[in-house]
Amino acid sequence: MTALPGPGRWRLRLRQLLAVTRLELRRCFRGRRLIGLTLLNLAPVAILLLAYLIPEDELTREATPAGLSQIYAVMFATWMLRVSVFFTSAALSIQLFRTEVLEKTLHYYLLAPVRREVMVAGKFLAASLASSIICGVSAAGAYLALFGWLGRGMGRFFLAGPGSAHLLAYLGVTVLGCFGYGAVFALLGLVWRNPTLSVLALFGWESVLFLLPPVLKAVTVQFYLESLLPHRPPVGPLAILAEPPPPLATIAGMAVFVLAVLALAGWRARRMEISYSTD
Amino acid sequence: MSDRITIELSDVSKFYGEVLGVNRISMSIGPGITSLVGPNGAGKTTLLNLITGLIRPTQGHVTVDGVPLSDVESIFRLLGYCTQYDAFPRGLTGIELVRGVLTVHGLTIREAHDLACEALSTVGLLDAADTRIAAYSKGMRQRVKLAQAIAHRPRVLILDEPLNGLDPMARAEVIALFRSWAAEGRIVVVSSHILHEVDVISDSIILMNHGYVVAEGGIHDVRQEVEEHPYQVLVRCDRPALLASRVFALDHTVEARIHPDARGLLVATKDPTALYRLVNRLAADEGLVIEAVQPADDDVQSLYDYLIGDEGGRS
Ligand SMILES: Nc1ncnc2c1ncn2[C@@H]1O[C@H](COP(=O)(O)OP(=O)(O)OP(=O)(O)O)[C@@H](O)[C@H]1O
Ligand SMILES: [Mg+2]
Numbered sequence: 001m002t003a004l005p006g007p008g009r010w011r012l013r014l015r016q017l018l019a020v021t022r023l024e025l026r027r028c029f030r031g032r033r034l035i036g037l038t039l040l041n042l043a044p045v046a047i048l049l050l051a052y053l054i055p056e057d058e059l060t061r062e063a064t065p066a067g068l069s070q071i072y073a074v075m076f077a078t079w080m081l082r083v084s085v086f087f088t089s090a091a092l093s094i095q096l097f098r099t100e101v102l103e104k105t106l107h108y109y110l111l112a113p114v115r116r117e118v119m120v121a122g123k124f125l126a127a128s129l130a131s132s133i134i135c136g137v138s139a140a141g142a143y144l145a146l147f148g149w150l151g152r153g154m155g156r157f158f159l160a161g162p163g164s165a166h167l168l169a170y171l172g173v174t175v176l177g178c179f180g181y182g183a184v185f186a187l188l189g190l191v192w193r194n195p196t197l198s199v200l201a202l203f204g205w206e207s208v209l210f211l212l213p214p215v216l217k218a219v220t221v222q223f224y225l226e227s228l229l230p231h232r233p234p235v236g237p238l239a240i241l242a243e244p245p246p247p248l249a250t251i252a253g254m255a256v257f258v259l260a261v262l263a264l265a266g267w268r269a270r271r272m273e274i275s276y277s278t279d
Numbered sequence: 280m281s282d283r284i285t286i287e288l289s290d291v292s293k294f295y296g297e298v299l300g301v302n303r304i305s306m307s308i309g310p311g312i313t314s315l316v317g318p319n320g321a322g323k324t325t326l327l328n329l330i331t332g333l334i335r336p337t338q339g340h341v342t343v344d345g346v347p348l349s350d351v352e353s354i355f356r357l358l359g360y361c362t363q364y365d366a367f368p369r370g371l372t373g374i375e376l377v378r379g380v381l382t383v384h385g386l387t388i389r390e391a392h393d394l395a396c397e398a399l400s401t402v403g404l405l406d407a408a409d410t411r412i413a414a415y416s417k418g419m420r421q422r423v424k425l426a427q428a429i430a431h432r433p434r435v436l437i438l439d440e441p442l443n444g445l446d447p448m449a450r451a452e453v454i455a456l457f458r459s460w461a462a463e464g465r466i467v468v469v470s471s472h473i474l475h476e477v478d479v480i481s482d483s484i485i486l487m488n489h490g491y492v493v494a495e496g497g498i499h500d501v502r503q504e505v506e507e508h509p510y511q512v513l514v515r516c517d518r519p520a521l522l523a524s525r526v527f528a529l530d531h532t533v534e535a536r537i538h539p540d541a542r543g544l545l546v547a548t549k550d551p552t553a554l555y556r557l558v559n560r561l562a563a564d565e566g567l568v569i570e571a572v573q574p575a576d577d578d579v580q581s582l583y584d585y586l587i588g589d590e591g592g593r594s
Pocket of ligand 1: 298318321324325
């Protein structure tokens, strides 16, 4: 009578993972939250585009690939990573189950024959993919808008120069950032009740990155992400320099971290019960 | 997997902190329609949530078809639960909800779509499948929840107040569905706070109050118990003797005693409505001064009073 295939097969779990991810992606791109995130992420692109309204001035005439690359590197590190990626991930990943508890719809998931770990992984994947898409579009848009200053030189920069490779590298770091911060926020959401407070605390922590002694830098996401950028942003006079690990180790380390957080969240989800505030 | 499926509860208790949800419940529920009846706060939802693993018992354990609830991948293939929560993921249409949950079961979108259509048409909601749930009426929301619960063709159906919000026509249709599912050998557990609503369709009834199972068994046993149980009502008034003489003329009076302080009459009756009517008439026609009319029964009696009342919702 039961219309479903037998349990316990990995292919089935993979299908379930994709199904949860698909549903959750739709949820991410819905609701008022998205408006704020769009504004946050469009701001740098919009500002760069506005600059075109200003009549040709020194800056645009003397724009060189090297100069613009420096500008983008600073912008990417200070705005994209520290603000856009950070807050977009925060909004989407801080409490993977929060909306559903508030809206009293969690039981639809809990009553499905799906391992709680699969459910958690699907939700995390969706949140991280959604922020990757939003922030990726923003990073790429800003990149194109900025290097548009090269005018006809833009084609050469992208086709013959390092333009495309650098753009890909920035996008890669954006995605890594979204997954990395996504995992950090998912973890914070698990251990800390008040989401706003934990986001602000982390923001403060990551913002003083350049002041931190090397040992403490190892516990910021920013440190690893910046080490992967095509151009390291210039550091202030107060900065304490630390040698970053090789890129591959960084990426592998992040993957391990994400999996560890997912394992913990999955374990917590197995013990989850419905307790909507009584109606 | 056995042919005859059962839900087994052994010594199950649930406390919400200090608050008792249900206490020491042991029972076995087999195929057919089982009704869970009790007033608000009796513990019906708590019991159903325990059976479906949405909450874990403080003590004791539950199995369905011999499978412990922790084995989610097996258990929720067997089980469909239409909850009491009138909440839906935002922005979805009926078909999107039912189909979406089915894809989480591991079905392809095609398969999920077919099953979802089948379920929606079973509950008569196919025409509204592409309408947003936010635009549904209460009855339609109730039905889309039913569709969601039955879509994967579970052998065990748990339905928390499924008749709530349905008009008489829809009720009759839904009750016919319960019967057809029971006839297929499925377990159908239906909760309600109105005994009349479910007594004729149930193979077995569980009466609950304050977290305890008060009576349990076939409908005939339970109904007999309910009907034979008189209500005790204390009428406080200035002339209890006058009232007593009239009360004995009523058909269903079992006993009437003047209160020791001579300012009230304690009446045991099987038809409290007639008693209330009489009291009102005496007050109007003969100037009987009524101070208070209050049920004077113990817990079980007031429960029955509540349950067999037509509205069911006096307290
Ligand atoms: N999440 C919760 N936290 C604390 N107490 C709860 C919770 N859920 C239920 N209770 C308490 O447990 C008892 C049983 O509640 P339950 O919801 O199971 O009753 P019910 O029979 O379903 O009532 P209703 O007819 O109103 O749906 C009540 O006293 C209720 O206040
Ligand atoms: Mg209830």
